[in-house]
Amino acid sequence: MSKYETPKIKVNMSAAKGVVIGILLLIIIGVVVSASVKIVDAGHRGVLLHWSAVDLTSPPLDEGLHFVVPFQDDVVQIEVRTLKYEKESRSASRDLQTVETTVTVNYHPNKEAVHRLYKNLGLDYENRVIQPAIEETVKQVTANYNAADLITKRPVVKQDIETSIRERLNQFEVVTEVISITDFEFSPLFAQAIESKVEAEQKALRAENDLRRIEVEARQREANAIGLANANIAEAKGEAEAIAIINKALAENPNYLDWLKTQAWDGKLPLVVGEGGTPFIQIPISP
Numbered sequence: 306m307s308k309y310e311t312p313k314i315k316v317n318m319s320a321a322k323g324v325v326i327g328i329l330l331l332i333i334i335g336v337v338v339s340a341s342v343k344i345v346d347a348g349h350r351g352v353l354l355h356w357s358a359v360d361l362t363s364p365p366l367d368e369g370l371h372f373v374v375p376f377q378d379d380v381v382q383i384e385v386r387t388l389k390y391e392k393e394s395r396s397a398s399r400d401l402q403t404v405e406t407t408v409t410v411n412y413h414p415n416k417e418a419v420h421r422l423y424k425n426l427g428l429d430y431e432n433r434v435i436q437p438a439i440e441e442t443v444k445q446v447t448a449n450y451n452a453a454d455l456i457t458k459r460p461v462v463k464q465d466i467e468t469s470i471r472e473r474l475n476q477f478e479v480v481t482e483v484i485s486i487t488d489f490e491f492s493p494l495f496a497q498a499i500e501s502k503v504e505a506e507q508k509a510l511r512a513e514n515d516l517r518r519i520e521v522e523a524r525q526r527e528a529n530a531i532g533l534a535n536a537n538i539a540e541a542k543g544e545a546e547a548i549a550i551i552n553k554a555l556a557e558n559p560n561y562l563d564w565l566k567t568q569a570w571d572g573k574l575p576l577v578v579g580e581g582g583t584p585f586i587q588i589p590i591s592p
Contacts, residue, residue, distance in 0.1 A: 340375035348386040350416055352423045354379045359424040365417065383419045383428070387411055387482060390435050394443040402452035402495055408439050409485040410470065418478040426477060438473040442466055447489075453502070455489045462486075 343366075345351040351366030352359060355378055366380060373380065391409045398404055412435070414422050426433050446465045447455060455462055467484045474481055 341372055343371045343373055343380040345369060345371065345380065345382055348384055349382040350385050350414075350419045351380040351382055352420045354381060359420055361420055361424065363420070365419045381423060381428075383414055383423060385413050385416045385419065387413050390431055390439075392436055392439045394440055396444040396447045398447055398450060398452040398455060400451045402491055404447050404452065404455060405490040406443065407487040408443060408466070408470075409487075410435060410439065410474075410481060411483040411485075412474065412479055412481045415478040415480055422478040430477065430479065434477045434479065435474065438470055442469040442473065445469065452489075452491060452495060459489070 343351065345366050345368050347368050349368065351371065353363045353366060353373070354360065357379070365383075371380065389409065389411055391407060393405070393407050395403065395405050414430075422430060443466060446462060446469060449465075450458065450462060463484075463486050466486060467481075470484055471481045
């Protein structure tokens with residue numbers, strides 16, 4: 306062999322093939338294991354798919370680790386925590402006034418029926434179900450009320466909207482938690498007209514209350530006058546009866562007047578009596 310020639314390296318082909326086969330087996334095992342293990346995240350439920358078809362016979366998978374048939378089964382995760390959907394809606398009242406409002410719905414998919422939800426609506430169920438339900442409900446309910454009633458009867462309107470949205474979404478396995486409705490907004494001219502009407506009604510109510518107060522005070526004064534008149538009449542009757550009794554006593558007994566004088570006398574005689582004066586009490590001087 307020449308000194309410039311590279312020495313030949315002997316390679317064990319059987320050993321090399323074994324290493325390659327081992328590496329391939331490890332890769333295949335890793336792929337199979339990864340395809341066999343599915344993890345459902347917290348706050349989610351898993352929908353089990355067999356060859357991309359929803360298995361309605363299997364309940365939704367809970368949070369945690371799950372083993373499935375590799376390459377045949379797959380798991381789609383759906384969040385079941387409280388979610389929020391907000392929608393601005395524009396509608397018309399019964400008296401054809403334009404009404405704008407914002408409806409916010411807090412909801413979550415039915416945890417025990419997410420497989421049916423996914424089969425019927427997929428993952429984009431917000432745009433397919435929730436948005437149309439809000440728009441149709443707001444238009445339907447506001448059309449039943451005049452614009453003024455939407456303000457004065459807001460709790461009733463809100464209850465009607467909540468009930469209708471809840472009934473619509475329950476049909477699609479969506480559970481509503483809280484439905485919030487912001488203030489109804491109208492055109493500036495109509496808002497000013499409503500404000501003027503409310504102010505006029507408040508003034509009328511104050512005037513009516515003042516009238517009732519005046520009527521009550523008048524009845525009170527009338528009652529006081531009647532009571533005072535009755536008291537005067539009773540006093541006059543009492544005095545008349547007293548006079549009649551005295552007159553009767555005088556007619557029956559002339560000395561009754563002297564007796565009354567003795568009852569009114571304080572026991573003291575006057576120091577000076579004028580000439581020709583009449584004594585207060587006639588005292589007999591002879592037996």
